[in-house]
Amino acid sequence: MSIGQVMVVGAGQMGSGIAQVCAAAGYSVFLYDLNEDGLEKGYQTIKANLQRQVDKGRITSDERDKVLGNLTPTSKLYDGVQSDLFIEAIVENIEVKKQLFKKLSDISKPTAILASNTSSLPITEIAAATSCPERVIGMHFMNPVPVMKLVEVIRGLATSDDVFNQVADMTENLKKVAVEVNDFPGFVxxxxxxxxxxxxxxxxxxxxxxxxxxxxxxxxxxxxxxxxxxxxxxxxxxxxxxxxxxxxxxxxxxxxxxxxxxxxxxxxxxxxxxxxxxxxxxxx
The missing domain is CATH 1.10.1040.10 (N-(1-d-carboxylethyl)-l-norvaline Dehydrogenase; domain 2)
Structure with missing residues (x-):
């Protein structure tokens, strides 16, 4: 399976940054947040970031519009149900994340990868809340996402090699550097x-x-x-x-x-x- 469509769950500072770099790399991106005000704020942040790049001559207005064309804000989780990759960027709370991942494992297609942007919580425990722990992985982006090059890619105990390789390759497509890290508190x-x-x-x-x-x-x-x-x-x-x-x-x-x-x-x-x-x- 190749990754074509991505849903970023959470439109805060990290989620909007992740959505921006995914859209800039040519992926079709749904940016989801249950809070419509938060969703609008995240989307406007992306537009402002891209406009600053235009103003500085780093990208053209056509390139800005192409990135925005790849991005769909939504407050309906089911809009992204056919996504190949879900990247969670919500509150850093293990119980809330486990509830979300259980739901994602129930509604996603059997080949979809479920990734968490957690900065410290155990991927194995998050994966255990799902029916598909082999499809769960960590993708810890650094803040601010559009600027920082590193992504810690964290295997859970059951994460499959195929899922790891797909995520590592996708990270490189985002013009980031993927480093493999084992599942310990705080990672590296x-x-x-x-x-x-x-x-x-x-x-x-x-x-x-x-x-x-x-x-x-x-x-x-x-x-x-x-x-x-x-x-x-x-x-x-x-x-x-x-x-x-x-x-x-x-x-x-x-x-x-x-x-x-x-x-x-x-x-x-x-x-x-x-x-x-x-x-x-x-x-x-």
């Missing part, structure tokens, strides 16, 4: 990144240095393009906390214990850029 990216961010938060919590100093040390001393606390604010402190909790629970090792200051900020609603305040303050 977040298993390495999140403890670094958590430790940076501990240095602030313990009074070692201010957020500004911590970020300067990592930018100027380690040549990171962005400091870990600025990055945490960009990702969302609630997301950082959730991933640290997933690592802590998954490995049972206290080296993954979330910093109390991270918990306090999340409890206060200081989630980073999206709320206007995290380790830094932002104008909305």
């Amino acid at each position: 990216s977040n298993r390495v990144l999140m403890p670094m961010i958590n430790e940076a938060i501990f240095t602030v919590y313990e009074g070692v240095a201010t957020p500004e100093v911590v970020d300067e040390v990592m930018k100027l001393g380690m040549n990171h393009p962005m400091g870990p606390l600025t990055l945490a604010d960009f990702i969302g402190l609630d997301t950082c906390l959730y991933i640290m909790e997933t690592l802590h629970e998954g490995f049972g090792d206290d080296k993954y214990r979330p910093c109390p200051l991270l918990r306090k900020y999340v409890s206060a609603g200081w989630l980073g850029r999206k709320t206007g305040r995290g380790f830094y303050q932002y104008s909305q």
Whole structure:
């Protein structure tokens, strides 16, 4: 089977980005979200991203229109029932994902691949909620999707070789780099990144240095393009906390214990850029 039609489930920041790159690669894409306001916002984000590329001379207006022509927003899941590939990009909650994947396994055609963009949750457990675990796989895109080249491709315990190969090939068609990762909490990216961010938060919590100093040390001393606390604010402190909790629970090792200051900020609603305040303050 070759992949021709794709349905992206979830029109948030990640889902809209995934839909954009799939449409740009020539796939017929349904962008689905149950929330019509969220769906419209995701679609308008894609249009704005493409227009910026036109304005910068990176693509022509005809190329922009061709990408948009490949894209169909919908609030009806059944519109994409004949899709060859479903890519889930919804809330990072295992029970919600399991419910969705069970539904997708019930309504999809027998050859359809069911992929999750989860950044930390076990693919094997998600797959176990379906009637077709051999067709379930992880496709962890990096944010922002149109810019970042990496995709972690994660096999569940039952994922078939054919499904893995199809997804790896499709990732290359998106002009991304597919890396094979085994199904462990946090995979590679977040298993390495999140403890670094958590430790940076501990240095602030313990009074070692201010957020500004911590970020300067990592930018100027380690040549990171962005400091870990600025990055945490960009990702969302609630997301950082959730991933640290997933690592802590998954490995049972206290080296993954979330910093109390991270918990306090999340409890206060200081989630980073999206709320206007995290380790830094932002104008909305």
